[in-house]
Amino acid sequence: xxxxxxxxxxxxxEDILELMRSExxxxxxxxDDAGICRGPDAAYRCRELAKRGLLRKxxxxxxxxxxxxxxxxxxxxxxxxxxxxE
Numbered sequence: 001x002x003x004x005x006x007x008x009x010x011x012x013x014e015d016i017l018e019l020m021r022s023e024x025x026x027x028x029x030x031x032d033d034a035g036i037c038r039g040p041d042a043a044y045r046c047r048e049l050a051k052r053g054l055l056r057k058x059x060x061x062x063x064x065x066x067x068x069x070x071x072x073x074x075x076x077x078x079x080x081x082x083x084x085x086e
Contacts, residue, residue, distance in 0.1 A: 005079060006079040006082065010045055012036050012042070012045060013045060014073075015036045016036060016037075016045055016046065016049065017049065017065060017072065017073055018073065019034055019036065020055060020065040020069070021070070026064060027061045027063070028040075028043040028045075028046050028061060031045075046063050051084045051085050052079075052082040053066060053068045053082065053085065068082075
């Protein structure tokens with residue numbers, strides 16, 4: 001991950017992305033099961049990460065890591081430059 005942080009980021013975001021990296025498609029409930037944050041908070045963070053292009057939403061509650069998300073975790077993307085798509 002980049003050393004930079006952005007105002008839109010929250011503490012569990014990197015852990016959520018790392019967890020998503022380990023699976024093909026993932027649900028916020030799995031984030032809760034992993035003890036990263038509560039399910040409703042995970043659902044909100046997944047929506048925010050999807051707005052920035054780091055996750056792709058396949059269906060309600062089903063996400064996976066995008067190529068941009070992979071590059072972010074590798075430290076190749078500055079999160080302060082990621083704009084919301086909404």
